[in-house]
Amino acid sequence: MKRRLLLAVVMLAVGMGCVSPTGVRGEAAIEILRVDSGRFIPEPGKPVFALVMGQDARPGDTRSRGDGLHVIGINAEEHRATILNIPRDTWTNIPGRGMDKINAANYYGGPLLQARAVSALVGVDIDFVITTGFDGLADMVDELGGINVDVPFPMNDPISGAVFPAGTVRMDGGAALAFARNRNLSGGDFTRTHDQGILILAGLSKLRDSAPTAANTIKWMAVLARHTRFDGVGFGDLYRLGRLALTFDPDEVRNVTMPGTTGSAAGQSVVFVGGSAPALFADFRDDAILQRN
Amino acid sequence: MTLPVVSVPPPAPIRFTGDAFDLHTAGPTSTASYDATWFAVLETLNHYLEAAVLTPLRTGGPAGDLSALFNPPALERVVPGGVDRFAFIDENLPALSDLRSERSVAGLTALAGRDGKVSVVTAGLDLRLVGHVAGAPVTVVRTGELVLMPEGSTWRIDAYDIQVVRTVANETTVTTAERE
Numbered sequence: 001m002k003r004r005l006l007l008a009v010v011m012l013a014v015g016m017g018c019v020s021p022t023g024v025r026g027e028a029a030i031e032i033l034r035v036d037s038g039r040f041i042p043e044p045g046k047p048v049f050a051l052v053m054g055q056d057a058r059p060g061d062t063r064s065r066g067d068g069l070h071v072i073g074i075n076a077e078e079h080r081a082t083i084l085n086i087p088r089d090t091w092t093n094i095p096g097r098g099m100d101k102i103n104a105a106n107y108y109g110g111p112l113l114q115a116r117a118v119s120a121l122v123g124v125d126i127d128f129v130i131t132t133g134f135d136g137l138a139d140m141v142d143e144l145g146g147i148n149v150d151v152p153f154p155m156n157d158p159i160s161g162a163v164f165p166a167g168t169v170r171m172d173g174g175a176a177l178a179f180a181r182n183r184n185l186s187g188g189d190f191t192r193t194h195d196q197g198i199l200i201l202a203g204l205s206k207l208r209d210s211a212p213t214a215a216n217t218i219k220w221m222a223v224l225a226r227h228t229r230f231d232g233v234g235f236g237d238l239y240r241l242g243r244l245a246l247t248f249d250p251d252e253v254r255n256v257t258m259p260g261t262t263g264s265a266a267g268q269s270v271v272f273v274g275g276s277a278p279a280l281f282a283d284f285r286d287d288a289i290l291q292r293n
Numbered sequence: 294m295t296l297p298v299v300s301v302p303p304p305a306p307i308r309f310t311g312d313a314f315d316l317h318t319a320g321p322t323s324t325a326s327y328d329a330t331w332f333a334v335l336e337t338l339n340h341y342l343e344a345a346v347l348t349p350l351r352t353g354g355p356a357g358d359l360s361a362l363f364n365p366p367a368l369e370r371v372v373p374g375g376v377d378r379f380a381f382i383d384e385n386l387p388a389l390s391d392l393r394s395e396r397s398v399a400g401l402t403a404l405a406g407r408d409g410k411v412s413v414v415t416a417g418l419d420l421r422l423v424g425h426v427a428g429a430p431v432t433v434v435r436t437g438e439l440v441l442m443p444e445g446s447t448w449r450i451d452a453y454d455i456q457v458v459r460t461v462a463n464e465t466t467v468t469t470a471e472r473e
Contacts, residue, residue, distance in 0.1 A: 214415040214440045214452070215402035218317055221413075222404055225319030235404060235412030236442045243440075243452065243473050 030132040030140075030224075034232035035115050038127030040241050042076035047288035048241075049073050049124045051115050052200070053131045055106060066106035066114045068180070068196045071122055073288025079247050080289050083200055084122065084280075085193040085257040091270040092121050101270060121273070124285045128233065137180075138173030140227045144210070144220070146172045147202040149179060152195070157184035171202075189271070190257055197255035205250045207242075217242060254290050256280070304393060307347060307422070309338045312398040320407035330403060330411045330448075334441055337362055337448045338399055338416060345382045350424065350433070353388035364442065364451045367472055380457055380470035389424030389431055396421040414441045414448065418455065429462035 034040075042048045054068035069086040088103040094117045097108055105117035115126040141147060151169050155162040161174070162182035171179060180199055185191040207220060221239060230238075259274030280293045314331055316322065344357030359371060359382075370377040379385070400417040420435040437455030441448040454471045 213417075214438050214454070215315070215400075215417060218402050218404040218413060218415060222317035222319060225404075225406060230406070235406050239404070239413045239440075239442075240451075247473055 030130065030228040031111070032228060032230050032233050032238070033111050033129045033131070035112060035126050035128055038125075040128065040233070040237040041244070042074055044077060045287075047073050047075045048127050049288070051111075051118055051126045051129045053106065053111065053114060053129060054196075055131055063107050065101075066103040066111075068193060069102065069114075069118060070193075070197060070200065071118060071124065071126070071284075072200070073124070073284060074241075074244070075288040076244055078287070078289060079249075080252050081245070081248050082254045082256065082284060082288050082290055083197045084284055085197045085255070086118065086121070087189050087193050087258065087260060087271040089189060089269065089271045090121070090258065090260060091265050091272055092117065095120055099265070101268065122281045122285065124281075138177045140223065141171070141173035141176045143223050143226075144203075144206060146170055147176060147199075147206045149176065149202045150198060151179070152198070155179070155182055155185075157182045159184065176202075188262075190260070194255065194257045197257070201250045201253055201255060204245065204248065204253065208246055208248075208250065214243070217246070256290065256293065307342065307392070307394040307397060309335060309342055309397050309399045309418075309420070311335055311401055313400040315400075315402045316405060316411070317403065318405035318409060320405070320409050322405050322409035322411075326405070326409055326411060330414065331401065333443075333446060334401060334414050334416060334448045335399065337441060337450070338418075338439075341381075341450070342397070342420070346420075346422070346433070346435070347392070349382065349384045350386060350389045350392055350422065353386065354384075356382045356384060361447065362450055364444070364449045367450055367452065370470075370472060377453075377470035377472065380455055380468045381453075383433055383457075383459075386431070386459070386461065387426050389426055392422060392424040394420070394422055412442070415439065416441060426461060430460075431462075432458075432460045434458045 039048055050072045052070040052072060053066045055064040055066060067088050069088060071084040071086065073082045073084065075081065086102065088101065090102040091099060092102045094100050094105045094108065095113065102117055102121065106114040111129040111131050115129050119126050148168050149171050151164045151166055154166050155164045157163065160181040160183070161178035164179065176199060180196050182195070183189065183192050210216065210220065221242060259276050259280065260271040261274060263270060263272050283290050283292045311331060316327060341362050344359055349356050360368060363371060369375060371381050372378065397420050401414055403411045403414045405411045416439045418435060418437055418439065422433045424431045435455060435457040437453065439450050440452035442451045452472050456467065456469045459466050
């Protein structure tokens with residue numbers, strides 16, 4: 001018996017991809033929220049789009065900004081997926097609020113408004129949102145037994161704790177958290193956002209290797225469930241999505257970051273959407289596969 | 294003269310029995326829920342066994358109604374002409390005599406949410422049937438994994454990865470089927 005998985009996209013995508021920069025660890029903090037009539041299972045010619053988002057809430061905060069925004073497009077027919085990373089400081093229109101940094105949407109209106117803001121920017125309908133603080137991330141990675149991360153270049157950042165050689169590095173939860181938080185990088189937030197996409201792929205690989213049977217998939221789903229709150233999402237849907245995700249070869253999953261330029265607006269340091277971004281979004285939105293980028 | 298009386302036991306019924314039930318849960322669950330799931334899933338499996346396997350093997354005829362056993366996308370693949378029908382259904386063989394089971398177990402693994410409600414069950418099947426056709430031995434060995442999901446109080450087969458090995462008079466065919 002071969003194949004299968006779960007929640008890969010969800011599980012690790014979830015967990016690993018998004019951590020906020022505060023470094024506070026605490027209770028499990030993953031939420032999976034269906035957006036309106038969002039679908040969990042792709043239909044022919046209609047990919048599913050998930051927004052994976054970290055939140056930078058500090059203890060006691062009731063509202064927080066979105067951080068580490070990643071749109072995952074899933075094409076079931078082709079068994080392929082694309083991770084589109086969006087810098088959190090992207091200057092864009094937030095529905096009902098006007099121009100602001102894209103991550104302010106979560107502060108103003110929670111995950112649903114964040115999903116609308118991302119939809120407006122990229123031009124895809126977000127079907128569900130996966131949010132997490134970093135609480136729970138490290139514990140979940142540890143519960144999975146660690147992950148192998150393809151570190152693209154040497155890191156030596158004592159602030160985040162990201163001290164890694166280039167190449168494949170076995171990471172426990174704390175190391176994965178440091179890798180995701182490291183901002184002392186050439187390219188700054190662009191690179192950090194891209195690195196979080198690398199973590200998502202590492203999670204997918206881990207799950208593919210660990211859950212070759214449906215029974216093992218269930219075991220991993222239970223790990224996810226212990227760290228997650230579900231809103232409008234049934235386990236049956238989640239299982240189907242996970243099973244689908246595990247059919248994806250991580251080597252065939254593209255991890256791309258929105259092109260942009262840094263500057264200032266309204267007295268803030270921001271990222272302006274790059275001139276080539278609209279073509280990238282158009283390529284992404286039709287089938288969740290990048291043919292021209 | 295009195296003829297000797299020989300007492301012959303009836304053939305043992307062929308049914309799946311659960312040899313393990315691992316429940317993974319994100320919250321508290323009850324023994325009642327656990328037991329109900331166990332029995333309901335085995336009921337579906339045994340309904341499948343009777344309709345799709347035993348009936349055609351005993352009669353050489355068509356399978357029984359499977360419509361209540363599969364979710365619609367899976368059912369499309371096992372109806373007459375469906376791509377996976379031959380992996381699930383033992384038609385196209387003559388009627389077997391002396392049909393009996395050498396092994397018919399199902400290992401169940403289930404997932405329950407924080408509310409304790411079971412949402413997904415996998416059944417690892419190990420079924421070995423033997424019989425004869427015109428004096429020649431026949432074995433039908435079916436192994437693999439089914440994924441079942443509830444619809445009301447009924448558990449239906451939603452996905453699968455199975456293999457069946459049929460040997461009739463030393464000629465063996467292997468058929469596999471998979472649906473994610």
